[in-house]
Amino acid sequence: MHRRLFRLAGGALAACLVSLSAQAAGDPEAGQQIVMKGDGQGAPCVACHGLDGAGNDAGGFPRLAGMDADYLAHQIRSYNDGSRVSPIMQPNVTKLSEQQIQDVAAYYAGQEVVASTQPAEPDAAEMALGRKLVERGDWSAYIPSCDSCHGPGALGVGADFPMLAGQHPTYIAQQLRAWQAGTRHNDPNLLMTGVAERLSDAQIDAVAAYLSRLPVTVSGGQ
Amino acid sequence: MKTTWYAMLLALVAAPLQAQDVKVPVNLPPMPEGKYVHEAPTLEDLEADESINPELKKVILKGRDMFINTQQFRGEYVFNDLSCSSCHLGEGKLNWSGPVWPAVTTLPDFRGKNQHVNSLEERIAGCFSFSMNGTPPEYGSDDMLALAAYHQWVATNAPVYERNIGGRGFGHLGREMPADISYEKGQVVYEANCAICHGEDGAGQKKDGQVVFPPLWGDGSYNWGAGMVRVYTAASFIKNNMPLGKPGSLSDADAWNVALYINSQERPQDPRYTGDAKETREKYLNFHKYSMYGTERDGRTLGQHDNTGSKPFLKPAALKPRTFE
Numbered sequence: 001m002h003r004r005l006f007r008l009a010g011g012a013l014a015a016c017l018v019s020l021s022a023q024a025a026g027d028p029e030a031g032q033q034i035v036m037k038g039d040g041q042g043a044p045c046v047a048c049h050g051l052d053g054a055g056n057d058a059g060g061f062p063r064l065a066g067m068d069a070d071y072l073a074h075q076i077r078s079y080n081d082g083s084r085v086s087p088i089m090q091p092n093v094t095k096l097s098e099q100q101i102q103d104v105a106a107y108y109a110g111q112e113v114v115a116s117t118q119p120a121e122p123d124a125a126e127m128a129l130g131r132k133l134v135e136r137g138d139w140s141a142y143i144p145s146c147d148s149c150h151g152p153g154a155l156g157v158g159a160d161f162p163m164l165a166g167q168h169p170t171y172i173a174q175q176l177r178a179w180q181a182g183t184r185h186n187d188p189n190l191l192m193t194g195v196a197e198r199l200s201d202a203q204i205d206a207v208a209a210y211l212s213r214l215p216v217t218v219s220g221g222q
Numbered sequence: 223m224k225t226t227w228y229a230m231l232l233a234l235v236a237a238p239l240q241a242q243d244v245k246v247p248v249n250l251p252p253m254p255e256g257k258y259v260h261e262a263p264t265l266e267d268l269e270a271d272e273s274i275n276p277e278l279k280k281v282i283l284k285g286r287d288m289f290i291n292t293q294q295f296r297g298e299y300v301f302n303d304l305s306c307s308s309c310h311l312g313e314g315k316l317n318w319s320g321p322v323w324p325a326v327t328t329l330p331d332f333r334g335k336n337q338h339v340n341s342l343e344e345r346i347a348g349c350f351s352f353s354m355n356g357t358p359p360e361y362g363s364d365d366m367l368a369l370a371a372y373h374q375w376v377a378t379n380a381p382v383y384e385r386n387i388g389g390r391g392f393g394h395l396g397r398e399m400p401a402d403i404s405y406e407k408g409q410v411v412y413e414a415n416c417a418i419c420h421g422e423d424g425a426g427q428k429k430d431g432q433v434v435f436p437p438l439w440g441d442g443s444y445n446w447g448a449g450m451v452r453v454y455t456a457a458s459f460i461k462n463n464m465p466l467g468k469p470g471s472l473s474d475a476d477a478w479n480v481a482l483y484i485n486s487q488e489r490p491q492d493p494r495y496t497g498d499a500k501e502t503r504e505k506y507l508n509f510h511k512y513s514m515y516g517t518e519r520d521g522r523t524l525g526q527h528d529n530t531g532s533k534p535f536l537k538p539a540a541l542k543p544r545t546f547e
Contacts, residue, residue: 139311139312139315142469144467148466149434149466151432151434152430152434155430156429157435158427160418189418189468190246190468191465191467194244197245198244198248
């Protein structure tokens with residue numbers, strides 16, 4: 001896309017829409033410095049997400065490598081404006097300037113994707129449930145499929161619908177529960193909130209497990 | 223929220239979708255009493271049903287696959303970016319989303335749109351000719367049989383010629399546009415709620431060449447003869463299905479306004495075009511009195527053009543009158 005519009009829907013008012021051009025792309029080299037040193041106050045990104053952005057499943061630290069840069073930048077802004085609450089992330093990004101946010105995002109977006117590594121023997125029934133939700137949804141509970149917004153193979157669509165394929169399952173499950181609890185509400189127009197709050201615990205675990213095993217076929221970068 | 227016996231009954235009968243504290247409720251219209259409410263079989267039902275011949279299962283599954291991913295026939299039957307499932311959500315089974323099974327149980331019947339008695343295959347052919355801006359599989363062909371078989375399986379156990387059907391079609395807001403309907407307000411609604419997926423230009427979004435969010439106007443969308451160009455059809459679809467996962471979140475007025483906005487944009491020509499949009503509108507006024515086709519918008523007559531999108535012809539051969547004279 002030549003022109004990328006980035007949207008933040010504020011509060012319950014869908015009309016409260018701020019469009020800003022993210023044309024002024026971040027500088028990945030400057031971003032790498034921030035990744036290694038942090039914002040001057042908190043822990044550096046590298047401590048949990050790694051220099052390669054692979055993250056860590058056990059810690060619930062998401063993979064950032066290969067994610068859309070504007071999506072990543074929006075998450076950092078969300079920690080700072082309170083629309084995404086994390087006691088771990090919040091203290092570490094408060095000092096970042098807008099330019100630094102974009103630099104960090106550009107750096108991780110450009111890293112090569114490494115899919116989450118999972119045990120060899122998944123639970124077959126859980127995989128089947130996960131696959132059903134990802135590809136078909138569960139309309140009896142009014143749950144559209146993941147693919148219908150996150151794209152075929154859940155590889156992500158633009159800045160608003162992030163890649164889910166190959167993401168760590170602990171993190172995916174955590175986030176779906178954060179939406180349910182209201183500690184994450186930085187989704188445009190509450191599009192994810194509605195779906196997340198209709199998911200059962202078993203569905204959350206299944207969808208997280210299945211998504212984490214989906215192949216990531218894209219190379220790093222935009 | 224006051225709980226009435228009726229609401230409790232609804233909660234028991236329909237899926238209990240509305241909890242007290244949800245942030246995004248599923249606000250669908252109440253199912254009027256006395257309507258037949260269909261419960262379509264699931265894919266798991268099909269797989270488990272040993273009474274269905276394996277060969278038939280194959281055909282039903284092929285039809286299902288055609289329905290969900292109709293884009294596999296791009297350039298053959300389909301000349302825009304839509305699939306059947308773009309408008310018929312939930313694999314064509316969802317109430318208030320134009321569930322497709324009534325086409326099985328209520329046809330053959332006379333249809334006002336083409337003024338003759340239609341079969342199921344002919345009804346499906348209509349979707350390909352208008353909504354998909356294409357041309358249908360041949361009547362009686364393997365592909366048409368597969369699609370018909372899928373429709374018929376979805377209709378399993380529905381009463382034949384029952385017409386009092388709950389959640390059918392797209393029309394619960396009525397047919398007449400409100401007197402104060404507004405294109406300008408519709409544009410505001412569109413930009414706040416729809417553009418994030420369907421784009422400011424209505425062209426939808428693709429990922430790696432595959433359609434994710436279907437186009438709402440322009441060459442990739444339904445043509446001027448599709449049922450969805452009727453403002454009431456789009457308004458009801460939007461009200462009960464959009465934004466995806468948030469049914470009933472727009473007010474009736476917002477749904478009408480945004481439907482008007484979307485359906486006042488250009489799109490491929492109506493296959494019934496006579497060469498003059500105003501004349502074509504008059505000729506098919508029983509249909510077009512609900513659309514903006516052949517009317518003026520910003521000094522232009524909507525639909526006055528020769529653009530058939532990527533379809534290299536205007537009218538598919540399958541569109542022909544039928545008479546028993």
